[in-house]
Amino acid sequence: MTESDCSIPALLAKNAARYSSRQAIASEGVEPLSHERLWEQVQRTMEQMNCLGIGRGDRVAIVLPQGPELAVAFLAVASVAIAAPLNPAYLEKEFAFYLGDLRAKSLIVMVGDETPARLAATALGVPVIELVLRPNGSFDLSGTPGTGAAQPGLAEADDVALVLHTSGTTSRPKMVPLTQRNLCASARNIGSTLELSESDLCLNVMPLFHIHGLVACVLASLAAGGGTICTTGFNADDFPGWLGTWKPTWYSAVPTMHQAILAHLQGQGRSIMESSLRFIRSSSAALPPSVMMGLENLFQVPVIESYGMTEAAHQMASNPLPPRLRKPGCVGLPAGPEIAILDEAGDQMEAGTTGEIAIRGENVTPGYHGNPEANAQAFHLGWMRTGDQGFFDADGYLFITGRLKEMINRGGEKLAPREVDEALLAHPMVRQAVAFAVPHPSLGEDVVAAVVLHPGADCTEADLRGFVLDRLPAFKAPSRIIAVPDIPRGSTGKIQRIGLARQLGAFLATAHEEPASPMEKRVVDMFSEVLGCPPAGRQGNFFMLGGDSLRATQVLTRLGRSLSLELPTPLLFRMPTPALLAAELERIQAEKELDDLAKALGRLSTEERAELLD
Numbered sequence: 297m298t299e300s301d302c303s304i305p306a307l308l309a310k311n312a313a314r315y316s317s318r319q320a321i322a323s324e325g326v327e328p329l330s331h332e333r334l335w336e337q338v339q340r341t342m343e344q345m346n347c348l349g350i351g352r353g354d355r356v357a358i359v360l361p362q363g364p365e366l367a368v369a370f371l372a373v374a375s376v377a378i379a380a381p382l383n384p385a386y387l388e389k390e391f392a393f394y395l396g397d398l399r400a401k402s403l404i405v406m407v408g409d410e411t412p413a414r415l416a417a418t419a420l421g422v423p424v425i426e427l428v429l430r431p432n433g434s435f436d437l438s439g440t441p442g443t444g445a446a447q448p449g450l451a452e453a454d455d456v457a458l459v460l461h462t463s464g465t466t467s468r469p470k471m472v473p474l475t476q477r478n479l480c481a482s483a484r485n486i487g488s489t490l491e492l493s494e495s496d497l498c499l500n501v502m503p504l505f506h507i508h509g510l511v512a513c514v515l516a517s518l519a520a521g522g523g524t525i526c527t528t529g530f531n532a533d534d535f536p537g538w539l540g541t542w543k544p545t546w547y548s549a550v551p552t553m554h555q556a557i558l559a560h561l562q563g564q565g566r567s568i569m570e571s572s573l574r575f576i577r578s579s580s581a582a583l584p585p586s587v588m589m590g591l592e593n594l595f596q597v598p599v600i601e602s603y604g605m606t607e608a609a610h611q612m613a614s615n616p617l618p619p620r621l622r623k624p625g626c627v628g629l630p631a632g633p634e635i636a637i638l639d640e641a642g643d644q645m646e647a648g649t650t651g652e653i654a655i656r657g658e659n660v661t662p663g664y665h666g667n668p669e670a671n672a673q674a675f676h677l678g679w680m681r682t683g684d685q686g687f688f689d690a691d692g693y694l695f696i697t698g699r700l701k702e703m704i705n706r707g708g709e710k711l712a713p714r715e716v717d718e719a720l721l722a723h724p725m726v727r728q729a730v731a732f733a734v735p736h737p738s739l740g741e742d743v744v745a746a747v748v749l750h751p752g753a754d755c756t757e758a759d760l761r762g763f764v765l766d767r768l769p770a771f772k773a774p775s776r777i778i779a780v781p782d783i784p785r786g787s788t789g790k791i792q793r794i795g796l797a798r799q800l801g802a803f804l805a806t807a808h809e810e811p812a813s814p815m816e817k818r819v820v821d822m823f824s825e826v827l828g829c830p831p832a833g834r835q836g837n838f839f840m841l842g843g844d845s846l847r848a849t850q851v852l853t854r855l856g857r858s859l860s861l862e863l864p865t866p867l868l869f870r871m872p873t874p875a876l877l878a879a880e881l882e883r884i885q886a887e888k889e890l891d892d893l894a895k896a897l898g899r900l901s902t903e904e905r906a907e908l909l910d
């Protein structure tokens with residue numbers, strides 16, 4: 297391995313020379329970027345950012361819509377400074393936290409963008425840089441020129457390239473710096489596990505503010521000289537079309553997405569699907585063996601489950617490609633870093649015994665930024681404790697059995713339950729709050745919360761849900777918020793989140809009530825159609841019935857089509873039952889009718905209007 301394999305700019309420069317006109321980043325409706333043009337973009341970004349006073353060691357937050365620009369912005373910014381892509385779904389308060397925590401030197405947004413990220417940056421005095429697209433798929437960065445970068449030029453192997461936050465045990469997310477060397481090592485590890493080459497083309501459906509999409513889908517492809525097709529967001533209905541148009545050789549996704557793809561294609565009656573795929577990869581949450589088998593049967597290609605983590609620049613273990621054995625329900629063999637199972641004292645345990653999974657290797661972060669306490673807990677004699685529990689079988693395959701950290705893994709999206717507690721505790725009527733995980737068929741885990749209200753408090757679950765959704769993005773908000781007289785405590789008197797699902801299960805049940813209006817019946821039937829389950833009552837909660845955000849989009853698209861209304865997905869997070877959603881649909885419908893009437897009246901003459909209103 298040479299130094300050119302240890303930094304993103306060196307890797308991209310090498311690709312430009314070696315694979316010049318081959319496709320590097322492509323997407324629908326824009327000209328693909330070849331390796332040569334991608335490298336030109338990096339050089340232009342370097343000049344423009346250096347002129348804006350940004351250089352090596354400066355953290356630059358990126359909030360862009362999902363798509364090729366985000367992939368290229370990540371690569372270009374990481375070649376010159378430190379990229380910190382943030383989830384565009386965050387609320388202004390969260391952007392303020394992240395921008396402040398990062399001490400961001402600037403924020404990159406799409407030109408003309410007026411989102412909460414810009415508002416937060418403006419309030420904090422963080423300079424905003426606008427990304428202006430060129431017609432040929434590349435872009436310029438425009439902002440107020442600075443005094444010149446302290447450290448201009450291209451990044452080097454030991455520079456930090458990427459900073460992401462992980463949901464920790466506390467409500468305060470931990471900052472994970474990943475060096476150029478970490479990222480390139482991980483990209484190489486993934487490439488060697490998947491035998492990637494310049495002939496490979498990945499279909500990216502993963503969000504590009506998460507390590508899975510950034511490293512497995514984009515960087516690993518490029519490190520092998522191949523390319524990535526960047527979709528603008530995942531939608532199971534579009535998936536077969538993407539396969540037909542782009543002919544990718546692989547894709548990587550979280551189990552919830554795989555399940556949605558499988559359900560969509562099986563719903564169309566497909567039993568075998570001809571495609572250009574060589575294999576399918578799954579990571580970031582446990583893949584149910586039934587989904588693995590279902591995909592293998594449908595696509596007739598191997599499904600490779602891998603185990604990843606932000607702190608490891610993604611991949612830690614992976615099942616191998618055939619002819620080697622892949623085991624369902626197992627995350628495979630160490631695939632890059634060394635992996636050990638440690639006991640509480642930090643001593644290594646024998647195969648077959650369960651303990652904490654620990655890793656060490658070139659892909660592992662040097663340590664959390666500005667968090668000595670977290671580092672002292674996580675790092676031990678060169679090993680980094682993952683907070684996951686597992687064991688090695690006799691063949692050296694790793695099985696994950698549980699988790700020591702408090703994080704909830706909602707379909708691959710990680711969240712700290714304490715953050716949810718705090719959002720609920722801000723409500724004046726809430727005395728105690730505790731969020732916990734419940735099993736969910738497509739997400740693996742869903743989030744619910746139990747609250748103890750102040751005596752005489754008068755607020756409904758819908759009130760609390762609305763309150764939380766004003767403070768947290770929808771993917772962190774609990775699907776159910778149940779009022780309980782008391783929250784059970786463990787033997788030490790401490791609230792233990794694990795076990796609450798079983799102890800408070802009775803409070804989650806809802807009595808069956810028949811739909812009370814034609815609109816409620818319509819919603820009940822739509823839930824049943826999308827979820828493939830018998831119709832539930834008017835109080836049935838979509839998410840507790842097995843719904844997730846991907847299926848919420850399907851429900852609202854189909855309802856919107858049949859009612860001629862445009863319905864945004866967040867609606868179902870606020871109104872997750874037929875009773876609530878139907879009332880809102882009726883209100884939106886009545887508003888639209890009034891609007892249409894007003895428009896029609898505007899087109900009439902004074903006499904015609906008087907006649908009509910008579």
Ligand code: AMP
Pocket residue numbers: 462507508578579580581582583601602603604605606607627682683684696699705708710
């Ligand atoms: P993230 O930092 O978002 O990538 O999340 C890392 C965590 O996701 C790990 O520590 C595990 O808890 C979980 N995880 C990742 N891959 C898997 C997998 N294949 N099976 C089960 N859990 C997984």
